[in-house]
Amino acid sequence: MSRFIQIVEVGPRDGLQNEALALPVEDRVALVRQLEAAGARRIEAVSFVNPKRVPQMAGAEEIMAALPPDPARSRIGLVLNMRGWDRCVAAGCDEANVVVCASDGFAVRNQGSTVAEQVAALAAIVERQAVEGGPPISATISVAFGCPFDGEVSQDQVVAIAREAAALQVAEIVLADTIGVADPWTVRRRIEAVRAAAPDARLRMHFHDTRNTGLANAYASVEAGIDVLDAAVGGLGGCPFAPNATGNIGTEDLVYMLERAGFETGYDLSALIAVGRQVSERLGKAPASSLARAGGFPA
Ligand code: ZN
DSSP, X not given: OOOBOEEEEOIIIIIHHTXXXXXXXXXXXXXXXXXXXXXXXXXXXXXXXXXXXXXXXXXXXXXXXXXXXXXXXXXXXXXXXXXXXXXXXXXXXXXXXXXXXXXXXXXXXXXXXXXXXXXXXXXXXXXHHHHHOOOOXXXXXXXXXXXXXXXXXXXXXXXXXXXXXXXXXXXXXXXXXTTSOOOHHHHHHHHHHHHHHOTTSOEEEEEBOTTSOHHHHHHHHHHTTOOEEEEBGGGOOOOTTSTTOOOBOBHHHHXXXXXXXXXXXXXXXXXXXXXXXXXXXXXXXXXXXXHHHHOOSOO
């Protein structure tokens, strides 16, 4: 078995965004560099949200300016609207990850617009990219397995959004379990349903380990044929809707599980473990990833 599974490192964005302590720009640049040295080829480095709303993500432009362009790396910027897209293009990101929420409750509370308005915003961004140029666009469907406000999110709703994103020919569609409520069987069914509705779309999965189902969901995804998964070094982050919960699945945990089984990821596990321990220490907390505690095997 030598199938390559690509892991998109989201620690500097999704991880740090949900940490109580806001790291300064220089620490976040250092983290991106350390992760790239440990093997990250695609990395969600910055977020173009309003820094007044998310102070942890302030300084996106400075971070991008401090990272020299590298054809072997892709630095992704998170985008919620046209203003974010314009900032992302100006900052020189290699990819944009545009978020569309799967429920109106989350859409309105988190981004101040409805799902339909967010789909329209995605379409407008794709249109602007076609005219003026810009990096490839991924569309992340957030709360695709459950919403903290509206409760259950139906498969039909997720499929409908995925179908619209696929019609816009985005480079990739991401199903995100933003609050960590998915189970592996549902994951498989949603992947199959989205694939049936959008057979040409490249799919990527994004899991939080809030309720300890993160790696099982990653396993189910790989078994369902998914080749691209998100993870955050050290299991960084938390869940704003579940106090004391852990964050994204840990990159080192995912790398260990996959490489132990014979998959390739391109990461250096021991370097990754060291980065996870270091950033957790910087944040003043114990690393959430199991590998940061236990180490790899064989030693
Ligand atoms: Zn997330």
